[in-house]
Amino acid sequence: MPRLHPSRRMIATMAFAAGMTLGGLVGWNPPVAATEVTVSGSEKVIFDSDVSGCDNHHLPDSPARAFRNAQGKMVMFAPNFQNRAFVGYGFNSLKPDCDSRFMAAGKASPDLLDDRTWLQAIYTNDGQNVYALGSASFMPYRHDMPCKDRTKRTDCWINGLVTLKSTNGGKTFDYLGNPPHHAPFPPPKPYRDDRKRAPSYVTVTNIISWQNYLYAIVWRRADNWEESRNCLVRAPANDPSRWDVWNGTEFEEAATLTDAGWSVRQT
Numbered sequence: 001m002p003r004l005h006p007s008r009r010m011i012a013t014m015a016f017a018a019g020m021t022l023g024g025l026v027g028w029n030p031p032v033a034a035t036e037v038t039v040s041g042s043e044k045v046i047f048d049s050d051v052s053g054c055d056n057h058h059l060p061d062s063p064a065r066a067f068r069n070a071q072g073k074m075v076m077f078a079p080n081f082q083n084r085a086f087v088g089y090g091f092n093s094l095k096p097d098c099d100s101r102f103m104a105a106g107k108a109s110p111d112l113l114d115d116r117t118w119l120q121a122i123y124t125n126d127g128q129n130v131y132a133l134g135s136a137s138f139m140p141y142r143h144d145m146p147c148k149d150r151t152k153r154t155d156c157w158i159n160g161l162v163t164l165k166s167t168n169g170g171k172t173f174d175y176l177g178n179p180p181h182h183a184p185f186p187p188p189k190p191y192r193d194d195r196k197r198a199p200s201y202v203t204v205t206n207i208i209s210w211q212n213y214l215y216a217i218v219w220r221r222a223d224n225w226e227e228s229r230n231c232l233v234r235a236p237a238n239d240p241s242r243w244d245v246w247n248g249t250e251f252e253e254a255a256t257l258t259d260a261g262w263s264v265r266q267t
Contacts, residue, residue, distance in 0.1 A: 046094055047086065054084065054098035062118045062135070065206050069169035070127035077101075081116035085170065102164060102173040104136065108143035110191035111261065113160045114179040115142065120161075121216050122170075123207035123240070130166040131240040132173060133204050133216065135159060136183065140193060148194040156193055159200035161185035161218060163241050176241040180262070184243035185218060185233075186255050188264040197223050204233075212237050218245075 049059050061080035069075050076086040076094060083102040088094040104117040113136040121133040137159045140147050147156035162183045163176040175182035185201035192198070205217045213234045222228045232246040233254070244251040245265065255264040 046091065047096060052096055054096060057082065058084065058096070058098075062120050062203075063206075065120070065122045067122055067124050067130065067170070068127055069124075069130075071169070072127075075170045077119050077122065079119055081118055083117075083119050083173070099171075101166075101170060102134075105179075106142075107179075108145065110138040110140075110158050110187075112179040113138065113162055113183050113186060115139070117162060117164075119164065119173065121204045121207045123209065123214055124170075125209070128167065128169050130170045130173075131176075131207070131214075132164040132166070133207070133243075134162045134164055135203055136162045138191065146193045147196070149196070155196045156191075156198065157200075158187045158191045158198040159202045159221075160187050161201045161204055163243070165240070181257060182241075183262075184235075184241070184254060185245075186262045186264060188220070190261065195223070197221075199223055209237060214240055 047053075047060070053059070057080065059080055060078040062078055064076055064078040066074055066076035072089070074086075074088055074090060074094065077083065079085070079101075081104065082100045084099065085097050085101055086094040087097050102117065102119060105114045106116070107114045109115075115136070115138045117134040117136045119132050120135050122130060123132075124130040137157060139153060139157045141150070141153050141155075150156065160183045162179075162185075164173040164182070165176050166173045180186065187201070188199040200221045201218055202221050203219050207214050207216045209215075214237055215232065215234045218231050218233050220229055220231050233243050234246075234251055235241070235243045243254060245254040247265070252265065255262050257263075
């Protein structure tokens with residue numbers, strides 16, 4: 001039975017872990033030496049897809065992210081590609097909303113990254129304008145496209161991270177830029193139908209704000225586990241469409257779009 005946990009543990013632990021990582025990578029010293037997080041209360045199921053799911057596809061498929069909209073309501077996403085939300089005034093009153101907040105176009109073109117997208121990182125400072133990073137996937141099986149020696153649906157799967165924005169408190173989202181200009185983190189290498197495990201930017205932590213920048217940590221999957229890694233990324237708070245990646249010395253643009261396609265930093 002799918003479960004979403006209503007304690008603040010999920011949100012508080014994510015924020016603390018991200019802050020500690022930022023401190024280690026960008027030279028920021030947290031104002032306190034140590035922070036303790038105490039979990040109180042018992043686990044409670046707030047969503048059972050068999051009981052209150054909107055349809056057979058309504059299953060949590062991404063980490064839970066929550067914010068307050070301009071009306072003071074909590075809006076929480078733990079979505080699949082239909083990107084439905086849970087809405088209430090607190091965890092105890094969250095109810096599923098069956099309206100899709102965003103749906104990618106389902107295009108059979110891996111270069112566009114507009115097949116299926118999951119909202120995974122969310123930031124707002126006013127509850128009205130809401131920015132998001134989404135995990136955008138392309139799987140050829142969905143379009144009856146070839147994949148050499150395929151044995152499972154995820155073979156030849158390729159993935160990137162894209163930017164989105166809502167101007168109505170998270171009721172609907174649109175890409176920040178027309179595909180493929182919406183992708184600050186496209187797949188590091190072009191799609192091929194003979195490569196089962198494609199290098200990809202797959203998933204992202206929530207977004208935190210610090211000194212006029214937005215920060216997150218993204219997971220970059222290599223074609224082998226040993227070279228896969230987490231990357232610290234940031235964007236100007238006044239332009240969340242522009243994301244850079246930390247290279248060990250400084251932040252630099254993760255990718256540029258040229259006439260020949262994406263040029264992605266490989267190291």
